[in-house]
Amino acid sequence: MKTTLTVNGRSHEVDHDTRRTLLDTLRDDLDLPGTKKGCDHGQCGACTVLVNGQRVNSCLCLTAMHDGDEVTTIEGIGSPERLSALQKAFVEKDGYQCGYCTPGQIMSATAMLKEMRDGAPSYVSDDLDAAELSDAEMAERMSGNLCRCSAYPLIREAIAMAAEVEK
Amino acid sequence: MRPFDYQRATSFDDVSAGQIIAGGTNLLDLMKIQVMTPDTLVDITRLEGLSEIQAEGEGLRIGALVTNSALANDARVRAGWPLLSRAILAGASAQIRNKATTGGNLLQRTRCPYFYDTSQACNKRTPGEGCAAQGGAGRMLALFGTSEHCLAAHPSDMAVALTALEAAVEIRSADGETRQVPMHEFYRGPGDRPDIENGLGKGDLITAVILPSPHAGARQTYRKVRDRASYAFALVSVAGSVAMEGDTITQVSLAYGSVAPHPWMDHDVVQLLQGETASNALFERAADALVPDSAPHPDTDYKRNLLRRTFIATMRQLTGPGDTAGTDIARTQG
Numbered sequence: 001m002k003t004t005l006t007v008n009g010r011s012h013e014v015d016h017d018t019r020r021t022l023l024d025t026l027r028d029d030l031d032l033p034g035t036k037k038g039c040d041h042g043q044c045g046a047c048t049v050l051v052n053g054q055r056v057n058s059c060l061c062l063t064a065m066h067d068g069d070e071v072t073t074i075e076g077i078g079s080p081e082r083l084s085a086l087q088k089a090f091v092e093k094d095g096y097q098c099g100y101c102t103p104g105q106i107m108s109a110t111a112m113l114k115e116m117r118d119g120a121p122s123y124v125s126d127d128l129d130a131a132e133l134s135d136a137e138m139a140e141r142m143s144g145n146l147c148r149c150s151a152y153p154l155i156r157e158a159i160a161m162a163a164e165v166e167k
Numbered sequence: 168m169r170p171f172d173y174q175r176a177t178s179f180d181d182v183s184a185g186q187i188i189a190g191g192t193n194l195l196d197l198m199k200i201q202v203m204t205p206d207t208l209v210d211i212t213r214l215e216g217l218s219e220i221q222a223e224g225e226g227l228r229i230g231a232l233v234t235n236s237a238l239a240n241d242a243r244v245r246a247g248w249p250l251l252s253r254a255i256l257a258g259a260s261a262q263i264r265n266k267a268t269t270g271g272n273l274l275q276r277t278r279c280p281y282f283y284d285t286s287q288a289c290n291k292r293t294p295g296e297g298c299a300a301q302g303g304a305g306r307m308l309a310l311f312g313t314s315e316h317c318l319a320a321h322p323s324d325m326a327v328a329l330t331a332l333e334a335a336v337e338i339r340s341a342d343g344e345t346r347q348v349p350m351h352e353f354y355r356g357p358g359d360r361p362d363i364e365n366g367l368g369k370g371d372l373i374t375a376v377i378l379p380s381p382h383a384g385a386r387q388t389y390r391k392v393r394d395r396a397s398y399a400f401a402l403v404s405v406a407g408s409v410a411m412e413g414d415t416i417t418q419v420s421l422a423y424g425s426v427a428p429h430p431w432m433d434h435d436v437v438q439l440l441q442g443e444t445a446s447n448a449l450f451e452r453a454a455d456a457l458v459p460d461s462a463p464h465p466d467t468d469y470k471r472n473l474l475r476r477t478f479i480a481t482m483r484q485l486t487g488p489g490d491t492a493g494t495d496i497a498r499t500q501g
């Protein structure tokens with residue numbers, strides 16, 4: 001079957017089996033290997049991309065269900081010459097060790113900072129109408145992204161740094 | 168995954184052609200390991216009129232395709248039904264909540280590990296096959312409402328909140344008739360057919376959840392206990408809404424999660440609390456009434472004490488001055 005996707009601003013028509021996930025389409029059909037496959041079951045966040053601006057696990061998306069959708073991957077938010085604020089902050093703060101979870105962390109954090117600006121609450125917000133970007137808030141909001149190297153403290157520092165830059 | 172046909176529903180008439188897929192976060196997971204093997208998937212995400220949250224009287228009508236994120240973030244929900252926001256935000260991750268839908272969340276399957284392992288016997292997966300959890304490992308299993316055929320618990324956080332808030336599920340059948348089923352009647356116990364988890368028939372579509380007006384001025388909270396601080400299923404959870412006059416409990420509504428095949432309610436406990444002066448002694452007595460004398464599986468014996476403590480902590484939080492972090496007052500629109 002055929003599906004049309006806009007990925008990082010470019011339109012693509014892909015011909016695929018009904019079983020194809022968005023993750024496999026990105027990596028194997030569109031040659032965008034920045035998005036990683038960790039668990040393939042929604043448990044690790046390595047495959048996080050933005051679909052119509054919202055962070056999702058691309059391993060739990062059927063390509064067939066995303067006809068006409070806009071997808072943003074790690075390749076779409078910056079380039080080695082022009083890093084996004086978060087990409088720069090991860091390099092600066094050493095927010096990784098092996099780096100496998102990093103594209104997912106950065107995509108997730110990109111959306112998370114926007115959710116903060118939009119006033120979205122989290123489970124640890126004492127007041128559902130007024131959340132501040134504390135360490136506890138960051139840990140909770142980023143809990144869908146696991147890091148086997150346990151670089152969490154530096155990941156949070158990088159996110160805090162990027163949030164300051166974006167202010 | 169086994170091969171399947173994919174169809175995109177453009178009208179309600181298309182829905183009965185196969186297995187419904189909405190967010191896909193539970194169904195695809197189960198299809199990948201061949202626990203669920205539908206021949207045809209019907210994608211309902213393009214159906215119109217199911218993605219809105221609308222005022223209905225003093226309450227809300229939540230379309231079945233409203234995402235868990237959109238529901239938890241809705242300003243009206245935060246103000247009037249904060250316990251629903253908190254319960255949803257306690258579940259899964261931000262990524263999953265962005266995809267997961269209101270209808271799909273209600274129908275997510277159990278997290279019993281043997282249900283997931285096709286090399287093990289499971290009556291819920293294959294009726295009559297047996298139940299590997301009995302004699303196996305079972306710390307996620309239920310305390311209440313089990314049968315000799317299945318001991319599994321329902322994992323949804325949102326459903327527990329909706330039960331405490333006395334919501335109803337709106338269902339459209341293939342012949343176009345619409346009915347409303349209260350949350351506390353929506354699920355069925357395992358009996359001898361644990362594969363049948365609710366009263367939905369073939370071609371039935373959940374179209375909405377109807378949320379009645381909250382009890383004005385009630386304090387609400389959702390307390391979830393789990394193995395790690397975030398992104399884990401509940402071992403025990405308690406959803407509660409309590410209104411007081413002075414020290415007297417004038418209205419109380421409670422539901423308990425991850426302790427039964429569906430959100431659990433106990434009317435005796437409510438009776439015991441209603442109209443009484445809030446005190447630790449009262450909560451201890453209510454906990455005695457709530458907690459069963461034994462567990463159906465040795466591995467869930469710990470849940471008896473955990474439920475007791477979580478219940479008492481929730482009641483103190485909702486009635487006392489002390490630690491009220493995470494407690495919200497239902498603010499209804501004037």
Ligand SMILES: Cc1cc2nc3c(=O)[nH]c(=O)nc-3n(C[C@H](O)[C@H](O)[C@H](O)COP(=O)(O)OP(=O)(O)OC[C@H]3O[C@@H](n4cnc5c(N)ncnc54)[C@H](O)[C@@H]3O)c2cc1C
Pocket residue numbers: 041042043186187188189190191192193194195196231232257258259260263266267268269270271272273274275322323324325371372373374398399400401
């Ligand atoms: C890693 C992970 C962690 C999680 N943690 C939690 C947690 O802590 N707490 C929690 O509550 N949940 C948790 N979840 C589960 C998550 O909440 C569910 O997967 C999600 O809510 C299902 O919604 P969906 O729209 O994706 O459903 P789908 O996967 O699309 O569908 C689920 C079922 O519902 C049926 N269905 C869907 N919509 C309708 C409808 N409108 N009418 C009739 N039938 C319908 C489908 O046929 C299918 O059988 C977790 C999931 C994952 C993967």
Ligand code: SF4
Pocket residue numbers: 277279280281282288289290291292297298299300301316317318319361
């Ligand atoms: S407890 Fe229920 S879900 Fe678990 S193995 Fe037994 S029958 Fe299956």
Ligand code: FES
Pocket residue numbers: 036037038039040041042043044045046047048057058059060
């Ligand atoms: S690969 Fe998608 S969440 Fe792990």
Ligand code: FES
Pocket residue numbers: 095096097098099100101102146147148149150151
């Ligand atoms: S840096 Fe290695 S998994 Fe996160």
